[in-house]
Amino acid sequence: MNRKAFDNDKYLSLQSEKILERINLFDNRLYLEFGGKLFDDNHASRVLPGFLPDIKVQMLAKLKEKVEIVIVINANDIEANKVRGDLGITYDQEVLRLIDAFRSIDLFVGSVVVTHYNQQAATNAFKKRLEKLGLKVYRHYPIEGYPANVPHIISEEGFGKNEYIETQKPLIVVTAPGPGSGKMATCLSQMYHDHKHGIKSGYAKYETFPIWNIPLKHPVNLAYEAATAELDDVNIIDPFHLEAYGEAVVSYNRDADVFPVLKNIFEKIQQESPYQSPTDMGVNMAGYCIVDNEAAIEASNEEIIRRYFHALVQQRLGNYDDSPVQKIEMVMNQANITADDRKIVDIAEKKATATNEPAIAIELDDGRVVTGKTSTLFGASAAALLNAIKALGNIDEDLPLISRSVIEPVQKLKVEMLGNNNPRIHADEMLVMLSVSATTNPVAELALSQLPKLKGCEVHSTIILRREDENIFGKLQMNLTCSPKFRTKKLYHKK
Secondary structure: OOOOOEOHHHHHHHHHHHHHHHHOOOOOOEEEEEOOOOOOOHHHHHHOOOOOOOHHHHHHHHOHHHEEEEEEEEHHHHHOOOEEOOOOEEHHHHHHHHHHHHHHOOOEEEEEEEEOOOOOHHHHHHHHHHHHOOOEEEEOOOOOOOOOOHHHHOOOOOHHHOOOOOOOOOEEEEEOOOOOOOHHHHHHHHHHHHHHOOOOOEEEEEOOOOOOOOOOOOHHHHHHHHHOOOOOOOEEEOHHHHHHHOOOOEEEHHHHHHHHHHHHHHHHHHOOOOOOOHHHHEOOOHHHHEOOHHHHHHHHHHHHHHHHHHHHHHHHHOOOOHHHHHHHHHHHHHHOOOHHHOHHHHHHHHHHHHHOOOEEEEEOOOOOEEEEEOOOOEOHHHHHHHHHHHHHOOOOOOOOOOOHHHHHHHHHHHHHHOOOOOOOEOHHHHHHHHHHHHOOOHHHHHHHOOHHHHOOOEEEEOOOOOHHHHHHHHHOOOEEEEOOOOOOOOOOOOO
16 A cells, blocks of 8 residues: 655656756746645545655755745635645645745745735734734635636736735745635736836646646546545646646646636747647656556556545535536546545444444455444544554553543543533544553553554544544544434534
């Protein structure tokens, strides 16, 4: 299960060279749109085993003397309190988290740009908050007809209305808390304003997926479609590249839609465009660093199925309509896989049927599968984690690691003092108790030391988990899926 599919060192070298090469095409000012995640790119690390989640940040750190960060957020996302599903925080909170993260590695954050600005109340409050923290905030406005009405976009009534972002470094990295924030429009607006200031700046895009130089229906690219199923993104053969060079390479619909705008801007302000296709404007070198194609295929197929279960859960929670589920089902057909290929689902369901209680199955790195069921003492998450670390530490499965004298007072506290109906110990509570027990119990200490070995293990729950348990599996970097059902038939379920 630990086959390496990706060469990070090669990627770091090739990617840095490509970006520096692109800066030199222009007057030492390049707006580099970063698609996807700069930090914690766990999707990439799952579909390309060996890919380090923070490798892109490492690359920027190598170039930090040349780098300035601009963070873009859509005002409509602020108003809607849009949440990052993987972190459970709103987009405005994610902006603050990103600023802290960049500063922690000595990368300069120059400003924040609010796009689609229209005097929204929550956006104005957030702008004031950022300015009190000493950050520059710029406003970009909705442009009627974007991206189709190119003459209007490239005018004083289009990009000309936007506030001009003052920058200091040659490489301006434009990133955002999530998709649809307006990163490309921000870059193009800056090129327009730079031209008015006599600066010949450039634009390039750095996005890991889809990977342009592997097949359109390669599982790595299909996994990207599954990951963005709730959006309108569709992988396509780049029509502009095919026409210009006669070469079939992979892009996606939003880049193809907006490319005429980019090309027209270059032609209008610089007389000619250095790019003939969306693929030309990209700088992604990930495809050159895949060292085990079969390992990438296997990992990507697993990710597609995980995304399918995620979509089913979101549908059950009322966050998705039917279309994301249907889209991923189409992706699974193209990859020739089914939900039944996730073997631990059947194991978990059989455990739940046998015990008539919710259950969890965990597949360890060596292929062994352990399960946990709901009991009077523990919830299924806590039980499964305990059983997993016992197995990893070769500890007798019947040996209690946490004394009842520790468990029972906590259960009493939960019910009698904190008003909980459920006295069972959850995963987060169990880990705290285990840590306390480890101070006096060497076997508990041995079990606790096994936790890092759970990274990358597959987990399936027969019910939708409470947020706290879900977060524990996430912090342990385990790959969790859930069946789309709740423990009870009540209408309200605390997530």
